Amino acid sequence: MAAATTPVLNASPATGLHSFVRRLRSGDEIAHLVTLCVASAVIVITSLIVYELWLNSSLTRHKFGWHFLFTRVWDPIAEQFGALPFIYGTIVTATVALLIAVPLGIGAAIFLAELAPPTLSDGLTFVIDLLAAVPSVIYGLLGIFILVPLLRQYVEPFLMGALGFLPLFRGPAYGVGFLAAGVILAVMVIPFIISVSREVLLSVPRDQREAALALGATRWETTWKVVVPFARTGILGSIFLALARALGETMAVTMVIGNTPHVSASLLASGYTIAAVIANEFSEATSNMHLNALMELALVLFLLTFTLNGLARIMIVLTSQRGSGTGDA
């Protein structure tokens, strides 16, 4: 970095300005500065997102305060806005999705990381990666025309018959609703759980497995009691990633959830999510108050996914460091 490293013609004491100019001439400093400026664009953009959302939601933040998050009424005409039905719907659909996707995803990840021969594992992982690339509007399309009729005709009547004593499975079977949205979301987040968990499981040092097997543990006991606990933090991280994605998913949910702002205990009832209400109402919102309410919803969604993602990244990094650290020892 010091100017002395470059051959200097006149040995007169170079002022700070001179040495800076000299470093600029060599080009490296320019390249450093230019790429630094460009790279910091992500920080600028992220801050701008927060700033714009904060600024543009000032009306509702001042009028409703924290009550915004706990009020059930959503009436754009009377300018009464409460986010509770949307927050509730977002949490319920994401929970249903995780209940389906986590066992399935972790099971598949265990198979791919521990059991399948490398060629098969790579081939299947390739397919899983393709599954992750399917656009969400395509899931919505299949949801409307395949999943919803299926739920309405077969699955929901069955659930009402078998488990109808629970408030979870009451009411008419419309097909659209929390259950449909949860199932679609589950399919969408499974690839994320599988690919991240597989990576994490593969990073568990070999000697952990060998030690357990040598002690007489069966293959499953080795996996479940040694390998999975070792990778626990990373797997939890993959679930957080999936949760963040499920919370923010828009199109597929909008197309199958029914879009009614109700808080209902039944999974078969139709509902609404934060992302879905923004997608449906944003371009039609006429009053400033309505726009501000939607912006505040977006802010809530942003903060929620931002926190979850931040935690998930830290957890995944921690696990892989632990894996490599022990491997070296």
Place this chain on the structure above:
Amino acid sequence: MKLRWRKFVSATMLTLTGVCAVISVSLLFFILGYLVYHGGRSLSWDFFTKLPAPVGETGGGMANAIVGSGKLLLLASLIGVPIGFLGGIYLAEFGGTSMAFAVRYTADLLNGVPSIVIGIFAYTVAVLPFKHFSTVAGSLALGVMMIPITMRSTEEFLRAVPRTLREGALALGASKTRTIASVVVPAAYRGIMTAVLLALARVAGETAPLLFTSFNNAFWSPGWGQPAASLPVMIFTYAIAPYDDWHRQAWAAGLVLLGLVLLINVISRLALARGISAPRA
């Protein structure tokens, strides 16, 4: 007896994990199968050459949406790729400081921001001041989504370039900038190209950020400053409409979109796999 039980549990649970894997993998084939079955029947030459038919009439196509998607993706790449690429160079070559850590972490978080929130951001920046929807606004939303993906994968591929190549160039007297430009980047060129393609495939299917940026249009959208149709938004609009003929069109559009996205994915991933397995030295 106890051992036999433990072995039984082991075999059962391991089989179950296999079942989980089979279910997950077969999902893709279900999706593909349904789209080929429903979309294939509705796909015709008209789909690629004609404008959407007015409500109530059958026929028509989505030529404007295909062109609209193309324009959106082109402009989005012009925004996202240079920023992502240069940022990736910073992270891989000049980074290593706390600033690089901050950039890397923020990029990962930006990657996880729901696309609808990015759409609102583009709306406040590029729609609100001009008071009308436009291709530019849609491209801005998609471009912003491309930045973190391109940046992180560029970094990854640059890091994979062997240290010896760099040292060779530096030993010959090249400056650091020269080394990066003529040795490191060309060596990682292929990986970076595939990363850009994958980023493009990812945003090609995005619908949510376009809903209130480029909006929709039943006609051609000349220039860059007007609302424009795009394939994903068309699929959404047509699928939730109550007309059977529109549903057919939605399936056809779905098949085209999915085909495009999967094709880019397969080609770039295969090219990448071959590039990495080829001997480097």
